[in-house]
Amino acid sequence: xxxxxxPINLKSRIDAITTHWTPQHVLTLNKTHxxxxxxxxxxxxWHSHPETDEMFYCVSGGPFKIELSTQARSPEEAxxxxxxxxxxxxxxxVFNVLRGVMHRPVAEVETGILMIEKVGTVNTGDREGDExxxxxxxxx
Numbered sequence: 001x002x003x004x005x006x007p008i009n010l011k012s013r014i015d016a017i018t019t020h021w022t023p024q025h026v027l028t029l030n031k032t033h034x035x036x037x038x039x040x041x042x043x044x045x046w047h048s049h050p051e052t053d054e055m056f057y058c059v060s061g062g063p064f065k066i067e068l069s070t071q072a073r074s075p076e077e078a079x080x081x082x083x084x085x086x087x088x089x090x091x092x093x094v095f096n097v098l099r100g101v102m103h104r105p106v107a108e109v110e111t112g113i114l115m116i117e118k119v120g121t122v123n124t125g126d127r128e129g130d131e132x133x134x135x136x137x138x139x140x
Contacts, residue, residue, distance in 0.1 A: 010059050013037050014112030023115065023123050025136045034138045036115045038123075040064060043106045045132060046078035047125035052118040054097045054125075056089060061111035063090040069102040075127050078102035 008026060014037055017024055021044060023036035037059070046069065058064060067083035089095050097103045105113070124133040 010037065010114060011112070014039060014059050017112075020110070021123070021132055022134050023136050025138050026114070028119060028138050029116075032119060033116055034119045034121070034136070036117070036136055037112065038115065039110055039112050040105055040107045041110045044104045045124060045127055045130060046072070046075040046102055046104045047127045047130075048075075048100050048102045049097075049117065049121055049125040050100050052121055053099050054103075054121070055094060055116040056097070056105070057094045057114040057116075058089045058091050059112040059114055060091060061109050062107070063088050063093075064105055064107035064111040064113070065089070066095060066097060067104050067106055068097070072102040075102065078104075 017037065017039045020039050020041045023038045026035040026037055028034055056066065066087045066089060068085040069078035069081050070084055072078035072081050087095055119138050122128050122133050122135060124130045
């Protein structure tokens with residue numbers, strides 16, 4: 001008999017992901033927050049999440065960097081100004097990007113990450129509709 005009370009192995013779930021930058025739903029917490037896994041490699045696009053913080057946990061690989069453009073008010077401005085802060089996140093580390101801060105993850109090696117964010121948050125934030133935007137089914 002299977003149980004709905006089984007643990008979820010993040011490393012095994014990461015290992016099953018075959019495409020970088022495509023978040024996969026793990027679970028919904030309190031109907032308000034979504035836990036998503038992804039593998040990343042290379043640089044993502046500059047973006048922010050105006051309505052929510054975004055927490056990153058490095059599960060495997062890494063380290064990876066989160067570039068922050070704290071003075072920028074738009075993705076285009078972040079592209080022009082570049083990073084004024086760079087945070088390195090290693091396996092086992094957690095980092096929270098505050099609501100509204102322009103950021104982009106960059107991974108020089110394939111890295112598995114866990115993200116925690118409000119339900120309905122898309123990976124490209126205020127650049128929703130970009131070719132890298134992924135809508136994740138967070139129903140469970």
